[in-house]
Amino acid sequence: MTSTSSADGSLIQVRDLHRTFTVRRKTSRFRGVRDEVVAVHDLTFSVEVGEMVGYIGPNGAGKSTTIKMLTGILVPTDGSLSVAGLDPSRQRTELARHLGVVFGQRTTLWWDLPLRDSFAVLQKIYRTSPERHRANLAEYVELLDLGDLLDTPVRQLSLGQRMRGDIVAALLHDPEILFLDEPTIGLDVISKGRLREFLRTLNAERRTTLMLTTHDLQDIEALCDRVIVIDHGTAVFDGPLADLHTQGGSTRTLVVDLVDEAPAISVPGAVTRRVEGPRQWLSFPADASAAPIVAAVAAAYDVADLSIQEPDIEDVIREIYQR
Numbered sequence: 001m002t003s004t005s006s007a008d009g010s011l012i013q014v015r016d017l018h019r020t021f022t023v024r025r026k027t028s029r030f031r032g033v034r035d036e037v038v039a040v041h042d043l044t045f046s047v048e049v050g051e052m053v054g055y056i057g058p059n060g061a062g063k064s065t066t067i068k069m070l071t072g073i074l075v076p077t078d079g080s081l082s083v084a085g086l087d088p089s090r091q092r093t094e095l096a097r098h099l100g101v102v103f104g105q106r107t108t109l110w111w112d113l114p115l116r117d118s119f120a121v122l123q124k125i126y127r128t129s130p131e132r133h134r135a136n137l138a139e140y141v142e143l144l145d146l147g148d149l150l151d152t153p154v155r156q157l158s159l160g161q162r163m164r165g166d167i168v169a170a171l172l173h174d175p176e177i178l179f180l181d182e183p184t185i186g187l188d189v190i191s192k193g194r195l196r197e198f199l200r201t202l203n204a205e206r207r208t209t210l211m212l213t214t215h216d217l218q219d220i221e222a223l224c225d226r227v228i229v230i231d232h233g234t235a236v237f238d239g240p241l242a243d244l245h246t247q248g249g250s251t252r253t254l255v256v257d258l259v260d261e262a263p264a265i266s267v268p269g270a271v272t273r274r275v276e277g278p279r280q281w282l283s284f285p286a287d288a289s290a291a292p293i294v295a296a297v298a299a300a301y302d303v304a305d306l307s308i309q310e311p312d313i314e315d316v317i318r319e320i321y322q323r
């Protein structure tokens with residue numbers, strides 16, 4: 001499918017977007033008042049073809065509401081919105097041909113059908129040509145290693161297998177944009193790695209634009225050139241992940257297991273935060289390289305093991321809000 005973009009050339013354009021919900025709150029047994037919840041306000045950003053954007057923020061920040069407006073499920077209260085040159089809520093059916101949507105927590109596949117049949121139903125829904133469908137199915141099934149599972153009913157698949165099935169389902173009609181909501185949640189390290197590798201390949205080879213919400217900083221590090229942080233319905237940061245770390249002042253942790261107990265390690269570029277028997281925790285700026293610190297520790301101490309802990313994305317975001 002060819003790329004379609006808005007008048008200014010962006011694939012996704014969001015300008016001064018607002019969405020409020022009216023909720024009824026009971027004040028007594030028979031009375032209630034109407035409250036307005038502002039889920040999204042003054043939200044402006046645009047995404048270009050081929051970008052991989054992380055859309056992150058604390059619970060209740062407005063991420064799902066934004067994605068629902070971008071996919072046409074919810075109508076904005078105010079502001080303007082264009083996705084692949086279309087107005088999502090007015091042209092939802094047409095837009096669906098340009099979009100793939102994957103939710104880590106729920107499946108879009110038919111629970112009782114074998115994967116193969118779910119994919120066949122999707123071909124009918126999207127009216128993908130049989131040749132295109134066959135070619136995409138063969139390629140994605142191979143890349144995501146689903147060949148042996150095509151005849152297995154979805155309910156019998158593991159979470160990781162089902163997730164791969166969901167990704168294939170979202171891509172069979174060649175969408176230009178893929179929205180992913182917590183795509184690696186609950187997956188083991190190997191499955192996470194494989195999925196990230198697949199998404200990188202998809203973006204590199206087909207220039208598919210990715211927008212993902214996640215609480216996993218490693219998803220963002222592996223995939224996203226750019227991060228948009230949303231809080232209380234509005235964007236509070238939009239830029240490269242490295243800048244987010246700098247702004248947040250976040251740190252990574254080098255966990256060192258020494259052969260023997262020792263006083264707090266002292267090496268340039270890191271601060272020892274904790275010592276527990278032979279194990280020590282050293283923190284260093286998240287945007288600095290771990291290599292010189294690891295080398296300095298290894299040169300001066302007898303090391304049994306080393307590992308690096310990434311900062312939690314929530315911590316990074318919290319740091320920004322506290323500034």
Ligand SMILES: Nc1ncnc2c1ncn2[C@@H]1O[C@H](COP(=O)(O)OP(=O)(O)OP(=O)(O)O)[C@@H](O)[C@H]1O
Pocket residue numbers: 021022023037038039057058059060061062063064065066
């Ligand atoms: N249908 C609705 N009716 C009323 N309020 C809603 C509705 N949907 C969302 N909200 C409110 O809008 C705000 C933003 O919710 P949203 O689900 O977009 O946040 P989120 O960033 O996706 O959160 P999470 O990370 O927990 O999924 C919240 O205060 C939420 O309670």
